[in-house]
Amino acid sequence: QKEVEQNSGPLSVPEGAIASLNCTYSDRVSQSFFWYRQYSGKSPELIMSIYSNGDKEDGRFTAQLNKASQYVSLLIRDSQPSDSATYLCAVTDYGGSQGNLIFGKGTKLSVKP
Amino acid sequence: NAGVTQTPKFRILKIGQSMTLQCTQDMNHNYMYWYRQDPGMGLKLIYYSVGAGITDKGEVPNGYNVSRSTTEDFPLRLELAAPSQTSVYFCASSYQGQGARNEQFFGPGTRLTVL
Numbered sequence: 729q730k731e732v733e734q735n736s737g738p739l740s741v742p743e744g745a746i747a748s749l750n751c752t753y754s755d756r757v758s759q760s761f762f763w764y765r766q767y768s769g770k771s772p773e774l775i776m777s778i779y780s781n782g783d784k785e786d787g788r789f790t791a792q793l794n795k796a797s798q799y800v801s802l803l804i805r806d807s808q809p810s811d812s813a814t815y816l817c818a819v820t821d822y823g824g825s826q827g828n829l830i831f832g833k834g835t836k837l838s839v840k841p
Numbered sequence: 842n843a844g845v846t847q848t849p850k851f852r853i854l855k856i857g858q859s860m861t862l863q864c865t866q867d868m869n870h871n872y873m874y875w876y877r878q879d880p881g882m883g884l885k886l887i888y889y890s891v892g893a894g895i896t897d898k899g900e901v902p903n904g905y906n907v908s909r910s911t912t913e914d915f916p917l918r919l920e921l922a923a924p925s926q927t928s929v930y931f932c933a934s935s936y937q938g939q940g941a942r943n944e945q946f947f948g949p950g951t952r953l954t955v956l
Binding site: 736760762764770771772773779810814816817820827828831832833834 | 881882883884886889899918931941942944945946947948949950
């Protein structure tokens with residue numbers, strides 16, 4: 729069974745700190761990796777995607793991918809209370825349709841003012 | 842562009858009733874998906890479609906049916922509703938083709954309660 733594992737949290741960080749969210753996946757052939765943000769009662773919103781080993785930066789967000797270790801992470805710099813949400817990690821499932829994603833259960837982040 | 846839209850936002854059903862959850866996208870995406878999300882359980886794929894007239898089962902298809910007659914619409918049908926189908930349902934779409942990267946975009950969701 730292909731799996732995406734995330735620490736459920738809650739992860740609590742003070743305002744202005746760096747929040748580090750981690751994800752491991754079981755399928756070695758996965759090629760595309762995504763981070764979604766989901767506010768309580770809302771739908772998932774795509775915030776980062778990464779396809780190659782290394783770092784990808786977009787504003788305060790940095791995604792990091794290590795395919796050898798089957799590990800992907802999301803760093804949020806200068807965390808704000810508005811970043812408080814559940815963050816979902818998703819990876820492509822090449823066992824089924826090329827477009828399918830496998831989602832982790834999410835990590836709940838709380839940023840304290 | 843409205844993106845992915847879903848109706849209704851909320852619905853309460855009695856056991857044994859049926860209903861259709863509507864999903865429409867205006868991004869000309871060829872792939873569409875239905876997920877359910879239960880508390881603490883993550884997103885589970887119910888059905889997906891790779892184009893008009895083509896659908897396939899996901900991880901948890903039992904109790905549901907879908908159809909895809911147009912590129913834009915992908916309705917989800919619940920027959921004989923059961924309490925186990927109480928959940929939040931999300932529709933999503935993505936463009937798959939040369940250079941595509943599997944990015945999926947979600948609708949606002951339908952919160953369904955079966956009593």
